[in-house]
Amino acid sequence: MEPPRQVARSQVFETTRHLGRINHIELIKEGYHKLRADITFTKERRSNQEILPWVIPFQNKVLVRVTPGFNRREILEDRKQHIAKLYNIPNNINELLLFRQIKHTNAKGVHIFKNANSNNKGYAFVSF
Secondary structure (H helix, E strand, O other): OOOOOOOOHHHHHHHHHHHEEEEEEEEEEEOOOEEEEEEEEEEEOOOOHHHOOOEEEEOOOEEEEOOOOOOOHHHHHHHOOOEEEEEOOOOOOOHHHHHHHHHHHOOOEEEEEEOOOOOEEEEEEEEO
16 A cells, blocks of 8 residues: 555644643645654653654555654664565565564564555565
């Protein structure tokens, strides 16, 4: 499934409201079909940043990456330390289904690479 091209603030709110009380949501369009949401919380429900999920499902179609702070590069580099590469994955699988299957292995995130036609390339990275 292809990620939705148009996303409303209300959809982002419904997806992220379990993380804490939301003060402000700003949607920022970036590059080729990429969208970033900067969310400011008035009070977070989770006191420890380590407990925050690395990815959350969005509209039961795709996984979106969650980064505390302002998309800090150090956090992203630290998360790349333990990665498994899966090859020959089925063409009809999406990130959310694969993540649900391997969640019991303490996987923190999944990324399936796609070609220019939005078809799976046949491999995925799993972060631990």
